[in-house]
Amino acid sequence: MNWLTAFRSALQALAANTLRSALTMLGIIIGVAAVITMVAVGNGATQRVQEQMKGLGSNIMLVLPGGVSQAGVRLGAQTRQRLTEEDAQAIAIDIPQVQVVAPTSRTSGQLVFGNTNWGTSIIGVTNDYLEARDWPLASGRLFDAAELAGSAKVAWIGTTVARELFGDLDPVDQIIRVRNIPMTVVGVLAPKGQNSMGQDQDDAIMIPLATLRNRIWGGDATSRLKRVGAISVKVRDGEDMKLVEEGVKDLLRQRFKVPPGGEDPFNVRNLTEILQAQEESSRVMTLLLAAVAGISLVIGGIGIMNIMLVSVTERTREIGLRMAVGARGRDILAQFLIEAVTLSLIGGAIGVALGAVATWAVGEFAGWQVSLSLGAVLLAVGFSGVVGIFFGYYPARRASALLPIQALRYE
Amino acid sequence: MALIQARGLTKTYVMGDQTVHALRGVSLEIAEGDFVAIMGASGSGKSTLMNILGCLDQPSEGEYWLAGEEVEKMTPDQLASIRNRRIGFVFQQFNLLPRTSALENVELPMVYAGVKPAERRALAIKALQRVGLGERGEHTPSELSGGQQQRVAIARALVNSPQLILADEPTGALDSRTSEDIMQLLTALNQQGMTVVIVTHESDIAAWARRKLVFRDGQIVEDIVRTDLSAAGPPQGVKGIPA
Numbered sequence: 292m293n294w295l296t297a298f299r300s301a302l303q304a305l306a307a308n309t310l311r312s313a314l315t316m317l318g319i320i321i322g323v324a325a326v327i328t329m330v331a332v333g334n335g336a337t338q339r340v341q342e343q344m345k346g347l348g349s350n351i352m353l354v355l356p357g358g359v360s361q362a363g364v365r366l367g368a369q370t371r372q373r374l375t376e377e378d379a380q381a382i383a384i385d386i387p388q389v390q391v392v393a394p395t396s397r398t399s400g401q402l403v404f405g406n407t408n409w410g411t412s413i414i415g416v417t418n419d420y421l422e423a424r425d426w427p428l429a430s431g432r433l434f435d436a437a438e439l440a441g442s443a444k445v446a447w448i449g450t451t452v453a454r455e456l457f458g459d460l461d462p463v464d465q466i467i468r469v470r471n472i473p474m475t476v477v478g479v480l481a482p483k484g485q486n487s488m489g490q491d492q493d494d495a496i497m498i499p500l501a502t503l504r505n506r507i508w509g510g511d512a513t514s515r516l517k518r519v520g521a522i523s524v525k526v527r528d529g530e531d532m533k534l535v536e537e538g539v540k541d542l543l544r545q546r547f548k549v550p551p552g553g554e555d556p557f558n559v560r561n562l563t564e565i566l567q568a569q570e571e572s573s574r575v576m577t578l579l580l581a582a583v584a585g586i587s588l589v590i591g592g593i594g595i596m597n598i599m600l601v602s603v604t605e606r607t608r609e610i611g612l613r614m615a616v617g618a619r620g621r622d623i624l625a626q627f628l629i630e631a632v633t634l635s636l637i638g639g640a641i642g643v644a645l646g647a648v649a650t651w652a653v654g655e656f657a658g659w660q661v662s663l664s665l666g667a668v669l670l671a672v673g674f675s676g677v678v679g680i681f682f683g684y685y686p687a688r689r690a691s692a693l694l695p696i697q698a699l700r701y702e
Numbered sequence: 703m704a705l706i707q708a709r710g711l712t713k714t715y716v717m718g719d720q721t722v723h724a725l726r727g728v729s730l731e732i733a734e735g736d737f738v739a740i741m742g743a744s745g746s747g748k749s750t751l752m753n754i755l756g757c758l759d760q761p762s763e764g765e766y767w768l769a770g771e772e773v774e775k776m777t778p779d780q781l782a783s784i785r786n787r788r789i790g791f792v793f794q795q796f797n798l799l800p801r802t803s804a805l806e807n808v809e810l811p812m813v814y815a816g817v818k819p820a821e822r823r824a825l826a827i828k829a830l831q832r833v834g835l836g837e838r839g840e841h842t843p844s845e846l847s848g849g850q851q852q853r854v855a856i857a858r859a860l861v862n863s864p865q866l867i868l869a870d871e872p873t874g875a876l877d878s879r880t881s882e883d884i885m886q887l888l889t890a891l892n893q894q895g896m897t898v899v900i901v902t903h904e905s906d907i908a909a910w911a912r913r914k915l916v917f918r919d920g921q922i923v924e925d926i927v928r929t930d931l932s933a934a935g936p937p938q939g940v941k942g943i944p945a
Contacts, residue, residue, distance in 0.1 A: 618782060
């Protein structure tokens with residue numbers, strides 16, 4: 292009995308019992324589709340975190356002013372800006388492992404161009420900020436030294452701002468009003484997407500720190516002390532982030548004259564570390580999702596097992612007849628094995644297709660990031676195939692070991 | 703040399719604490735080309751003997767040679783090959799594969815004999831023509847009458863050109879008119895050289911055979927050879943056999 296004949300007769304046998312074959316396949320289909328979709332969702336989450344890490348810039352930590360206490364009332368973080376540009380310079384000079392330091396301040400305000408306007412974040416930066424964040428300009432140029440020192444009225448805008456204010460127009464060299472101060476757009480930032488909080492990082496305008504200080508804030512007390520909202524610190528590749536973090540803290544404690552055991556008036560957030568923890572947790576989530584889907588695959592497997600057992604037992608008389616007309620034990624085994632494999636393959640293929648569609652639907656309608664994984668596909672198809680084959684093989688083997696007359700007389 | 707030679711066949715079944723003796727030392731010889739009817743009440747052991755002769759079952763004791771080969775020493779695979787090449791079965795309940803066309807049912811023994819698909823199809827068509835169902839090849843068993851189904855079963859039995867056709871109550875599920883057709887068909891096959899052994903409890907069916915073995919309590923109690931005719935044929939009052 293050659294394989295092609297065997298395969299054809301397997302297809303015939305399956306077609307002869309369409310409903311039963313379909314029900315058996317259903318278990319495989321659901322199991323395979325569930326595993327594929329769940330793993331895709333989990334992988335998508337992991338990938339999203341990884342992309343955020345890339346977007347953040349690598350090896351970055353953020354120094355923020357800490358909370359202050361006024362007459363015993365603790366006011367929480369960033370209630371008063373005590374970090375200054377000098378602190379940033381000190382970090383850059385005293386800690387050799389640091390690649391670049393970028394002090395920033397933030398406010399918000401309305402931008403006006405022609406007859407359109409747009410409210411956005413206004414960030415005071417230096418050129419170093421772009422290096423720290425691995426954030427290139429899509430067009431235009433960096434600020435020059437004179438502009439940075441002289442509070443020049445120049446700005447980079449994010450792509451969202453460019454779209455809202457300028458539409459299809461090229462924003463470079465256009466003049467916009469920032470909180471009523473006219474400024475020249477000298478560059479457009481490359482698109483960056485969402486940050487880990489889901490904020491659109493492209494919805495911002497960046498101007499020199501001194502411009503923010505002197506022109507937007509207009510030279511109040513904060514400005515005179517050159518205080519800044521935050522300091523981004525980028526550490527050189529291959530350096531120990533933890534060590535640098537301690538170095539930064541020690542330096543700032545000295546500068547702020549914190550007594551031993553006293554509360555630090557600043558916070559250092561190791562963003563890379565936080566994202567790594569998030570990545571780790573989304574990996575765990577992937578694993579959990581896969582485990583749940585795996586359980587559904589096992590349940591599907593039990594369904595296959597039941598129907599295979601019933602189907603082979605029910606066909607014991609057929610097995611007897613086949614043996615009576617000359618089938619050997621191995622012919623019977625081959626037949627049921629091929630039937631089981633065929634069933635598993637067809638079910639597996641439909642399951643993969645369904646899983647791919649479900650994955651696409653989750654990505655499209657729920658808006659989650661998803662990522663199909665070949666490993667999950669192979670695992671799911673392989674497992675259900677093995678279950679189908681084993682539980683088709685086992686009862687067929689039992690039946691083929693009977694004397695033909697026992698199989699023929701089986702009720 | 704006899705096609706079937708059996709000596710001292712016994713078969714016992716143990717059912718709970720009871721031992722049932724289905725065969726108690728049966729010895730017989732059946733010559734090639736003979737037409738034998740095995741008769742007896744139900745439970746007399748005739749079907750058990752038939753199953754052993756057909757290599758579907760193993761005797762508890764005794765020796766059995768089929769065409770000079772000693773059957774009880776064979777492996778299951780060798781037995782399968784014997785059943786495939788030398789024996790054609792006809793069952794009371796036809797035992798056709800459901801939802802499978804008549805042609806494919808007839809092809810089944812050739813599938814296991816390793817005959818090529820094209821040749822298989824040609825031989826199956828020829829076999830169906832021999833039983834007068836040349837036009838019904840594509841019909842499934844549920845689309846055929848009982849008599850037609852039994853003809854398909856006979857076509858399946860003869861398609862590998864076996865030496866021996868074993869029919870277990872071949873007319874048991876059919877009306878008398880159809881039974882006669884089936885018996886005429888079996889008689890025709892016998893006249894073409896095949897050895898035919900049928901099991902029946904109806905004496906008018908047994909009357910078609912040349913030799914009659916009567917069973918009672920697991921033993922042969924009568925062995926009658928018809929002397930009125932040199933060959934097997936229809937009993938008196940039944941018209942001749944189709945060519």
